[in-house]
Structures are given as structure tokens and as C-alpha cells.
Amino acid sequence: MILENLLFIKFINSFGLPMKTFQKTKYFYFIFLLSSSVAFAQPFKFGWITDLHIGSKNADADLLAVVNDINLKKEVSFVVATGDISESGKAEDLKNAKQILDKLNVPYYIIPGNHDTKWSESGAKVFSELWNDDKFILNFSNTLLVGLNTGISWRGGGGHVTPEDLHWLDSLFSTVPEEKEILFFVHHQLDKEVDNWFRVTNILAKKNVKEIFAGHGHSNRVYNFNGLPGVMGRSTLTAKGKSWGYTLVDDQVDSLFFFEITNDSLYKKWNSIGKQNSIDYSQVDSTDFENYSANILWQKDLQSTLVAPVTTYEKKIIAATKKGILFCFDETGTQLWKTDLGASIFSKPAVTNNIVIVGTMKGDLFTVDISTGHVIQVIGIDEAITSPIATMEID
Secondary structure (H helix, E strand, C coil): CHHHHHHHHHHHHCCCCCHHHHHHHHHHHHHHHHHHHHHCCCCEEEEEECCCCECECCHHHHHHHHHHHHHHCCCEEEEEEECCCECCCCHHHHHHHHHHHCCCCCCEEEECCHHHHCCCCCCCHHHHHHHCCCCEEEEECCEEEEECCCCCCCCCCCECCCHHHHHHHHHHHCCCCCCCEEEEECCCCCCCCECCHHHHHHHHCCCCEEEEEECCCCCCEEEEECCEEEEECCCCCCECCECCCEEEEEECCCEEEEEEECCCCCCEEEEEEECCCCCCCCCCCHHHCCCCCCCCCCCCCCCCCCCCCCEEECCEEEEECCCCEEEEEECCCCEEEEEECCCCCCCCCEEECCEEEEECCCCEEEEEECCCCCEEEEEECCCCCCCCCCCCCCC
16 A cells, blocks of 8 residues: 555656645545546457367367467467357357367457358357357457357358347447447458448447458458458468468557467567558448349338248238247238247248248247237247248148
8 A cells, every 4th residue: 555655646746746735635546547547548469269160170179279379378368269160050069169269268259150150050059058149248458349240040151240239239339438449350351241241330430440350261361341440360270281370469559460370489460550540431321232123112120130031821921030029911011910939930930721830949839820929839849940831731
């Protein structure tokens, strides 16, 4: 306490204030010093790994080498992993990846990539169960780090950000002070690789985003995402005669520095960006990208992802959302009813004899009255129902 008071006194005297004033108001200055330490971020370093592809040949050995190397670097405060954690989204490969990543001596933050979602037998459910979510938030040294999933369940290599995550991101950013520095992490580049990239960048551009980090391409590259600065990082994999590797990010007060680390332990700088660089961004109108060849009679925003295709039956339209909400509309777009089935729906429902049949990822088979939306019966299958429901007449 004596040493701390001496430090406070030295700080106060640099402003030419008398000791008596300090003694009377030292509590005020203590608060001032605390707030100053929060307002002015301290430099820090973190490891950035991406495209681990556990399940492919030698990928686990490469990741273990990366983890061991990071553990030797005491300056690393945490690690961020930006997707394609597994080769094919298998639960066993994700669990193997987690066992290796858990050997890190520092915290790590993780998001999935398209390889974790497009072939996932669980609809990417296992990923969220293993790591408690498919996105993250980290406040560190007055910098906000945000990671968001761009992988699409059971859809190809491209990216998409769900309506739920767009709403989450917009709500989060509405609470962030204008001056707070933000580092943003995704798997896909925020360009044509993500079909609704502009919805994300329109949100990011409202705040003090210093860099957008992406994986997906397995190489170190510098990007400009419609005026926002971005980088792509190399894979952890050994490939084309190159060693395993990762990126060390050095976040300084006025700049970000990027170093490639491989088995030679050298810090090879490959990019830097000044934080004072001006951002030239214009909000993007979605109509510039969403073109339809047919006339739109009506549309509904369900505020949820649709993995299952819609079903039609006698001038009625059935839509089942990933959240587990079953909607029924008539041909004019009027909502007739909605029913919450309490579990994600990935398979296309079927309708026969005015009964809607729906399967859930939880393993329940529902029958629902198409006139009222009331559940008629639930049959437990105890296995995720992923295929489209089919019906047939039996004599």
C-alpha cells in the first residue's frame, strides 16, 4: 500500500497539485487511474490458428505440434481458432480436436467452418455441445473480440450468416462504445464466399472494427472487404513442402502485426496494419445482390434459419425452422397458425389427409392437425431425423 501511494503521489505531482489536495481527494484520483487503465488498452499477443482439418492425414500431429509451440511462448495471452476444425464434421474428429486444443496453457476461443457443418451428421449440434456455442465474445485489454459462424448446415462450401446471428451481432454492437476497438473473426471471407456478406459488413462498419480475420483459403493474404480491413490466415497443416504453422498476432497501441510461426521458431512478419487508417465504407443495399426472376407476391421474415424445404398442401404452405417452429400460411401469405415443437427441424415435413408429419433432430416424430396446428401425437425415435418425410397409402 505504501508503494502504491508513492506511485499515486508521483502521478499527481506531475500535474503540480499540492499534497494536501491529493490527501483530500485521493479516492477520486484512484478512480481516475483505474478508469485510465481501462480507457487505454495495453499491447497484447495472441495465437491465431485455422483450418485444422482433424480427420485428414497427419492433421492431429500438426495440431499437437502447434499447441506445443504456443505453450512455449509465454507472451501469448490466448488463442483463436477460425473454423474447419474437422475434415468432415464427424463427432469423433471434433472430440479429438478438443482433446488436443485443451492441452493449451492459455484460454482458446473457437468457431466452426464449412467442413464442420456441411457434412455434420448432427446438424452441427455436436460442435456447439463441445464448446458451448458456435460463436464467442472476449473482452481483453479494452479490445472486443467477436467470432461468428459462417458455416451452413448440410450445404456446400460457401458461407451464410443466419438471421439469428445477424440479430445477435446487431444487438451486441448496439451496446459497444464508439471508441472501443473490435477484432472480428469468421471462417469465410466477407465477400462472394458468404451470400449475405453485406448484412454483416453493414453492421461492422458502424463501429470501430480494426480487422476482420478469416480462414478458409489456407494461406496468408491481405483483404479489403468493401472498405473494411481483413486478413486470411494459413492452415495449421503441413502442405506443399511447408511445415505446420500458425499466426502470432501482436496488437500494439497503434498497429497490428502478423507473424507466421513454423517449426523453425522464427517470427516471419507477413503483414501489418495501422489502426489509424481511415475506413471508406458505404452501406450496401441488399437489392444490389438479391435478384429474383419472378414477381414476388408476398414474403415473410421468420427470424430463423430454414434448413428444411417448405411443403405445400391444398393451398397451404408449411415452413419448419431450425428453431423448431412450424408455420402454416395460406396462399395469400396470411399466417394461419404456428406451433413450437421444441427441437431443431432439418428434414422436409410431409402432409397427408390434413395431417402434417414432422421429424426433429432430437428424434421425435410429430403429427400435427393442419387446420389448427395442434399436436396430435409424438413418437420417440431416439435418433435424429434428417431425411425428408415420405408417406404412402396402405390398403
